[in-house]
Amino acid sequence: MNILYEQIAEFLIAGRVNQVRNLTQKALDEGCDPKEIINDALLVGMNEVGDLFKDGELFVPEVLVSAKAMNSGMELLKPLLKDGDIDKVGKCVFATVKGDLHDIGKKLVKMMMEGAGYEIIDLGVDVDPENIVEAVKKHKPDLVGMSAMLTTTMVAMKDTVEALKENDLYEKVRIMIGGAPVTDKYAEEIGAYYSSDASAAVDLANKLMDKNCCKSC
Structure with a gap:
């Protein structure tokens, strides 16, 4: 690997925002391909962050800072990319469900999945089932991710699944669903898949993107 790319990845893992931005600019100044910088430096670093988080060696605040470092590099690269330059693994619509205003967990999952190559359409918080349905119609995603932090709001996940069924979108x-009160049993009951944390969400998404994966897997 290019030494400069290794340095970018290392600083990203360490959450060094300014260094990642400066080295990304240096790579561009030296004529490096923007797509190559993303794939061989930024994504390599973010994937390592995901592995460290999974192993309990990094925690949520550190992952958020690493994601911020990645974004600092992406801000320089995105204007230089053409449509199709970034290889997307899949597309996902994300939302915190109706009645729930918590979004730290959703943001973390979003950052981890973007780092893994997913295109994320984030609908925000307190999102009605109808708005999720409309987003699915508009964006035609592969995955729908829902988050809830309260037992009183997680019922909106079931309402959303039913709304998707009623609109022939299910x-x-x-x-994919997750959040403090959510369980694997509840996910199975409503016809969804449970993710316990951000790292598990990436693994689950990758599994679900397998073309051979059926609803019963």
């Missing part, structure tokens, strides 16, 4: 997407 079979066209895979639904």
